[in-house]
Amino acid sequence: MSTEARAEHFPAVDWEGGALPYRVGHRKLGMWLFIVSDSLTFSALLIGYSYLRASNVWPTPFPFYPSIVFASVMTFCLLSSSLTMVFGVSASSKGDKAKARKWILATIFFGAAFVVLHLIEWNHLIHQGMRPFYLPESWVQAFTTTNGVPPSPLFGATFFTITGLHMFHVATGVVYLAVVAARVKKLKHEDVEISGLYWHFVDLVWMFVFPLIYIMSVDIGGHLAGH
Amino acid sequence: MNAHAHADEHFAGSNKLFISIWVWLVVLTLIEIFLAYRPMSIVIMLVILLGLSIIKAALIVAYFMHLKFERLSLILTLVPMLVVCILLLFAFFPDSFRSLGLRYQFKEAPPVAPAPIEEL
Secondary structure, three states: OOHHHHHHHOOOOHHHOOOOOOOOOHHHHHHHHHHHHHHHHHHHHHHHHHHHHHOOOOOOOEOHHHHHHHHHHHHHHHHHHHHHHHHHHHHHHOOOHHHHHHHHHHHHHHHHHHHHHHHHHHHHHHHHOOEOOEOOHHHHHHHOOOOOOOOOOHHHHHHHHHHHHHHHHHHHHHHHHHHHHHOOOOOOHHHHHHHHHHHHHHHHHHHHHHHHHHHHHEOOOOOOOOO | OOHHHOHHHOOOOOHHHHHHHHHHHHHHHHHHHHHHOOOOOHHHHHHHHHHHHHHHHHHHHHHHOOHHHOOHHHHHHHHHHHHHHHHHHHHHHHHHHHHHHHHOOOOOOOOOOOOOOOOO
16 A cells, blocks of 8 residues: 555554654653652552551551641642642743742752651651561550550551652652752753652652551550550 | 644643642641541541542642643553552452451460470
């Protein structure tokens, strides 16, 4: 079949080449595919955590202060950082690179605040005696069931793994955004938008980590009040 | 071919829209924190929290990550397979509930290990 005849049979479609089937560039598509695979990593970790939780006596040791207050402020930081990032991308799309840089720097500020607050929160827990495979003695006493089953020591393992991997993503994102902010005038708009995609994804993951790890571990019964 | 050749590449959405999305996200987070201190069964709490999280995730993906304004083909390539893969991971939960039953069958006290059989 000649090319002309082919064109009559098959109207011009994106798959014939010379067009972008998704109307996004290859780098942006690459970031989307990375985000999909990273979502599966976090899903697997969160489901692994839920699996352990459902098959064990699980401690719920987090007090309102410091844990929940810190985690809530951290959530606020990440949500605000997403807003400043979207302003940065919006400014970049209008060609206002200087304004885009300022908003990206604000995003970096909120991201760094998140990491600092999270490390302080980790420090509280480590000082209390929480370790990846070991619970503080007071928690073991408070959460042992009436028929003598102790709480699972894997609480720390799941907590440090999931929040640690997320914190690593935030820290990486801060470095990534710093590079983008430094080079914003040389970069195309699409590159700024791609860094925004990564940043919003890090925010999105926290929207699952915060309720599942923090809210579901609130010490409602006041088990640890006396300790 | 440069992606910017398209006229519709402009980053859609006004700042007002983004601020209202941010307000929604903050309000939903406050509801989650409030729920943490309501006495309710763990299953109901989990369902509500996950429901709110999915709404928040959808808002972020649709507006902040701009997916709502992308081509349908991109959305259909990324989203359904991710949802299916995540749902497949739930296949492990029957085993989780089963092992809870196996681990803590005893109601009164932990079973005492049987005395070692004396060698003849």
